[in-house]
Amino acid sequence: SAVISQKPSRDICQRGTSLTIxxxxxxxxxxxxxxxxxPGQSLTLIATANQxxxxxxxxxxxxxxxxxxxxxxxFSTLTVSNMSPEDSSIYLCSVDGAVNEQFFGPGTxxxxx
Amino acid sequence: AQSVSQHNHHVILSEAASLELGCNxxxxxxxxxxxxxxxxxxxxxxxxKYFSGDPLVKGIKGFEAEFIKSxxxxxxxxxxxxxxxxAEYFCAVNAEKNDMRFGAGTxxxxxP
Numbered sequence: 001s002a003v004i005s006q007k008p009s010r011d012i013c014q015r016g017t018s019l020t021i022x023x024x025x026x027x028x029x030x031x032x033x034x035x036x037x038x039p040g041q042s043l044t045l046i047a048t049a050n051q052x053x054x055x056x057x058x059x060x061x062x063x064x065x066x067x068x069x070x071x072x073x074x075f076s077t078l079t080v081s082n083m084s085p086e087d088s089s090i091y092l093c094s095v096d097g098a099v100n101e102q103f104f105g106p107g108t109x110x111x112x113x
Numbered sequence: 114a115q116s117v118s119q120h121n122h123h124v125i126l127s128e129a130a131s132l133e134l135g136c137n138x139x140x141x142x143x144x145x146x147x148x149x150x151x152x153x154x155x156x157x158x159x160x161x162k163y164f165s166g167d168p169l170v171k172g173i174k175g176f177e178a179e180f181i182k183s184x185x186x187x188x189x190x191x192x193x194x195x196x197x198x199x200a201e202y203f204c205a206v207n208a209e210k211n212d213m214r215f216g217a218g219t220x221x222x223x224x225p
Binding site: 001033041042043044045092094101102103104105106107 | 216
């Protein structure tokens with residue numbers, strides 16, 4: 001299994017600002033994923049990030065709001081832009097394993113005031 | 114796209130009680146099935162997975178799950194729960210590579 005770290009672990013932000021979340025993996029991986037887990041709800045996939053190509057976004061998520069970078073095989077960032085209180089959530093990155101399982105990072109707890 | 118249903122939102126049990134958490138999915142083809150657990154304050158961890166072979170799979174900490182294809186189900190079981198099993202449990206289905214869908218989750222509270 002992969003070891004995944006995320007920065008920051010939590011943040012409190014003002015409305016209208018942006019936050020960039022970093023995800024670092026201890027091994028090279030093909031696919032990285034970004035999820036959102038809103039309070040009391042399950043995980044919702046935001047986008048899939050491949051190294052060297054544009055991220056693929058799920059329905060309801062757009063690049064202008066959630067730009068993603070994937071500069072190499074061990075690192076990705078997700079930016080939450082022009083934040084509003086509705087963006088308060090836990091943001092998780094994950095990577096694919098050998099048999100279609102996914103391994104998750106510890107998450108970034110974001111509160112938008 | 115596939116969807117996943119978890120029947121129980123919150124389950125409360127006493128220690129040593131038996132546990133069964135329901136999970137149904139909607140997809141007619143080949144699926145990979147997972148149960149993830151999220152202990153309080155911790156990140157998601159893979160509890161067990163099924164992708165082929167014996168439909169009864171065993172995971173960590175005494176958990177097991179049975180894949181019943183005819184019922185599109187993958188229920189999680191444990192014969193005797195412990196207080197430390199208090200957590201949120203998520204069923205997930207991956208029908209196409211890298212398209213994992215999660216159920217809404219079941220919160221398990223085990224009373225000592």
